[in-house]
Amino acid sequence: MSSSLLSHNSSSPVTILSKHTVFPDKKSTLPDLKLSVSDLPMLSCHYIQKGLFFPPPPLPIQPLFSLLTSSLSRALACFPPLAGCLFTDADGHVFISSTDAGAEFSLANAPSLTIPLLLPPSSDVSPEIKNLFPLDFAVSHDGHFLPLSSFQLTILGDGAVFIACTINHAAVDGTSFWNFFNVWAESCRCSSTISRPPNFTRNFFAGSTAVLRFPNGNGPAVTFAVDAPIRERIFHFRRASIQELKSKANNHNSSPNAETYAKFVHDRKNFKQSDEISSFQSLCAQLWRSVTRARTTYLQASMPTTFRMAVNCRRRVVPAMDECYFGNAIQSIPTTLEVEEVAAGELSWIAGLLHQNVAAHGDELIRKRVAEWEAEPSCFPLGNPDRSGLTMGSSPRFPMYERNDFGWGKPTAVRSGRANKFDGKISAFPGRGGGGSVDLEVCLAPETMEALLQDKEFMHYVLEEEEVDVFSAI
Incomplete structure (x- = not known):
């Protein structure tokens, strides 16, 4: 391990x-x-x-940092690509080289920041959260000259700590990201054998000859305005509220669109007779309806609105891939309707369409999407240029709490930095209490967020958040 001391930046509440x-x-x-x-x-x-x-934690800062450093070293040995770099060969193909160049790990202090300040109940996400992450605004192509991973331990004023993890998105998707975080925590608790080692077999259509070309030899540009104003808020949903939504979504007989939905349900190519709309699809449908209603002041009724859901393809391809496959194995599933259809439509009909598209996304469609991309390679167009769409990322199934005990208790909360955020970007997290509860990190234009908070139907399902007592776990 090599190290250096950093000077204080007076404009930030965080000192490296x-x-x-x-x-x-x-x-x-x-x-x-x-x-x-x-x-x-x-x-x-x-x-x-x-x-x-x-x-x-029950340790002074320096022994704690040493413990995290040594366990990070062991975790990186299990995930050697995260200590490497990107390179492009003469034919334009991009590789990860496990060079053992290492990963950045910073120790920071933020005496003016506390849990009550950073996790205020029933409020927007604190803007100070962004100061807790390294490699701000780094683009994945920059992995040709930046580390592929970087970490930061920040000691807060009330003794709580924040462990930040920043990893190149061309190297990992959410599944691989959290598998690494879990391995680091497991390595910190004990240095014995890791229970879920990554699988580095390149079997997700690795034989492709497609090449991405960038103008003038430069890397790709981010596809959305990073400085556009947005409000960010965490909405909490109890299991009971989500089950209420699920029950409502599966009550197809009450929907004026029941006949249309029934045609989808009985299409044997896309559905099994016993399939039902999931809890998460029901929640997504309600969010889409409510946000679209909040946008009707500036959206035309006949214009299209699209809800995109990222899906893990590991178990959807044939033959199925290892669940611990390292890398990206995701595709985006779009569902598109007219604004007025979503704003005024029944929950069961809209949720049914989301379910139909997710259920239909099997091996055949995945390979079709791959072939279409290979015929015209491009970077993923993150963003919301017409201000009508929603993009759902992350997953409430990711083990953010259950396998991330570093030795002094499970996490108090999960938060993300400013990366890849724009009007309409949503991220799903498991609720800390488990049991099927879900947290949604919602990023919207300020006027849309204000209107959403006034949507009585949506807020009926939202749990009023209680103030976090970070010392209760000690």
Whole structure:
């Protein structure tokens, strides 16, 4: 491990005390990994930024940082690509080289920031959260000269800590990201064998010859305005509220669109007779309806609105892939309707369409999407240029709480940095209490967020958040 001391930036409440390069504790023998058809489109995306708040640890700062550093070194040895870099060969193909160059790990202090300030109940996300993450605004293509991963431990004024993890999105999707975070936590609790090692087999259409070309040899540009004003809020949903939505969504007989929906249900190519709309699809449908209603002051009734859902393809392809496959194995499923159809439509009909598209997204359609991309390679167009769409990312199934105990209790809360956020970007997290509860991180234009908060139907399902007591876990 190499280290350096950093000077204080008076404009930020966070002081970087030191910055270290953490090397894997074993030399890598992994060959270069070629970016797949699912990795390459992410080169224009920001690095993934996710982090966890924890109660005050039972160790002083320096022993704590040493413990996290040594366990990070072991975790990087299990994930050697995250200690490497990107390179492009003469033919334009992009690879990850496990060079053992290491990952950045910073120690920071923020005495003026506390849990009540950073996690205020029933309020917008604190703008100070963004100061807790490294590699702000880094684009994945920058992994040719930036580290592929960077981490930061911030000590807050009330003794709580925040562990931030920033990883190149061309190297990992959410599944791989959280698998790494879990391995780091497991390695910190004990240095024995890791229970869920990554699978580096490149079997997600790795034989593709497609190449991305960028004008003038430069890398790709981010596809949305990073400085556009947005409000960001976490909405909490109890299991009971989501089950209420699910019951309503599956009551197809009450819908004026029941005949149309029935045609989808009985299409044997897309559905099994016993299939039902899931809890999460029901929640997504209600969010789409409510946000679209909130936007009707500036959207025309006949214009299209699209709800995009990111899906994990690991178990959808034939043969199925290992659940711990390292890399991106995701595709985006769009559902498009007219604004007035969503704003005035029944929950059961809209949720049914979301369910139809997700259920139909199997091996045949995945391969069709891959072939279409190979015929015309491009980066994934994140953003919302017509201000009518929603893009759902992350997943309430990711193990953000259950396997991220570093040795002094499970996380208090999960938060993300400013990466890849725009009007209409939604991220789903599991609720801290488990049991099927869900948190939605919602980013909207200020006027849309204000209107959403006045939507009585939507707010009926939202749990009024209680103030977090970070010391209750000690």
